[in-house]
Amino acid sequence: MLASRVLGTGSVLPERIMRNTDFEGVVETSDEWIRQRTGIEQRHIAGEGETTVSLGTEAARRALAASGLVPTDIDLIILATSTPDNTFPASAVQIQERLGITTGFAFDVQAVCSGFVYALTTADLYIRGGMARRVLVIGAETFSRLLDWNDRTTCVLFGDGAGALVLEGFEAEEGAERPGILVSKLRSDGRHREKLYVDGGPSSTGTVGKLRMEGREVFKHAVGMITDVIEDSFAATGLGAGDIDWFVPHQANRRIIDASARKLGISPEKVVVTVDRHGNTSAASIPLALDTAVRDGRVKRGDLVLLEAMGGGFTWGAVLVRW
Ligand code: UT7
Numbered sequence: 001m002l003a004s005r006v007l008g009t010g011s012v013l014p015e016r017i018m019r020n021t022d023f024e025g026v027v028e029t030s031d032e033w034i035r036q037r038t039g040i041e042q043r044h045i046a047g048e049g050e051t052t053v054s055l056g057t058e059a060a061r062r063a064l065a066a067s068g069l070v071p072t073d074i075d076l077i078i079l080a081t082s083t084p085d086n087t088f089p090a091s092a093v094q095i096q097e098r099l100g101i102t103t104g105f106a107f108d109v110q111a112v113c114s115g116f117v118y119a120l121t122t123a124d125l126y127i128r129g130g131m132a133r134r135v136l137v138i139g140a141e142t143f144s145r146l147l148d149w150n151d152r153t154t155c156v157l158f159g160d161g162a163g164a165l166v167l168e169g170f171e172a173e174e175g176a177e178r179p180g181i182l183v184s185k186l187r188s189d190g191r192h193r194e195k196l197y198v199d200g201g202p203s204s205t206g207t208v209g210k211l212r213m214e215g216r217e218v219f220k221h222a223v224g225m226i227t228d229v230i231e232d233s234f235a236a237t238g239l240g241a242g243d244i245d246w247f248v249p250h251q252a253n254r255r256i257i258d259a260s261a262r263k264l265g266i267s268p269e270k271v272v273v274t275v276d277r278h279g280n281t282s283a284a285s286i287p288l289a290l291d292t293a294v295r296d297g298r299v300k301r302g303d304l305v306l307l308e309a310m311g312g313g314f315t316w317g318a319v320l321v322r323w
Contacts, residue, residue, distance in 0.1 A: 005167065120165075134166060159280065186317040245270065250310060
């Protein structure tokens with residue numbers, strides 16, 4: 001059967017770092033509150049000329065280099081983002097152009113913080129369906145440009161960045177010991193729209209809008225939704241928490257990450273955490289965390305890696321992948 005495996009990863013962060021103390025005196029907050037409630041210590045903020053397309057392109061270049069490929073080896077680009085450079089064309093097509101690729105096709109996927117899990121699942125299906133062989137899956141965001149910088153309940157939480165990986169199709173044996181994506185479980189439920197949304201858009205207001213969130217309400221649902229799709233993934237593969245080598249969750253809040261790992265019975269030393277340095281980078285958070293753990297030598301060939309995310313919509317999902 002056809003399956004997809006990971007060839008390499010890459011990521012990039014904007015140069016400018018904003019520390020918690022930089023918010024003190026600007027909005028009514030403190031380094032202590034932000035650390036205690038979220039685990040965030042700093043985040044990177046895009047500067048002039050840095051956009052979702054420029055960050056996504058650089059992350060893609062680094063993932064290609066790590067994979068030993070050149071851009072023209074790629075026949076599909078899927079970009080997960082909620083902060084495209086333009087309403088259209090898709091930022092994925094602009095990244096395709098910057099990489100010098102004029103063959104194949106590219107499109108954006110929009111599932112907010114779950115975007116990377118959705119994009120990875122979509123890429124896997126294109127590969128298994130035989131429509132693409134080598135796919136660049138990118139998560140790139142510039143959430144700093146959607147923030148209301150006077151709203152202390154949201155502006156301290158988010159950061160900018162991009163991560164990417166290359167998937168390749170191969171003839172695989174059945175079973176959970178093989179390399180590659182083993183299972184994906186995706187969910188959404190639009191009844192939760194008001195809890196996390198952007199109050200503008202081309203068809204409603206004709207403006208870009210600003211991010212609005214009832215953080216406590218999102219928090220209340222997060223752990224249950226995350227652990228549900230992970231348990232569904234375990235049931236589908238016969239794998240369990242004890243088989244996981246690395247848990248690479250969406251990086252929104254340290255308390256959500258810790259509570260999810262605890263509920264699943266995954267020990268803390270197997271959890272990859274970058275929220276302290278990156279903040280919440282939405283669809284970029286998983287590939288940024290993955291690339292960090294690949295490059296520092298934690299994630300190795302043969303390891304079982306569990307990815308999960310939950311965010312606006314609500315959308316949520318999990319992917320199990322053997323490296
Ligand atoms: O990635 C997409 C998914 N998003 C998430 O997963 C985010 C989920 N939610 C969260 O991470 C947390 O709910 C927050 C970090 C957003 C908030 O933490 P919390 O422990 O749920 O705090 P809270 O919203 O219950 O607020 C507690 C207090 C409030 O004051 P009162 O009403 O108790 O007087 C807030 O007004 O903290 C206040 N507060 C702040 N204080 C200082 C809210 N933001 C701040 C701030 N600095 N930045």
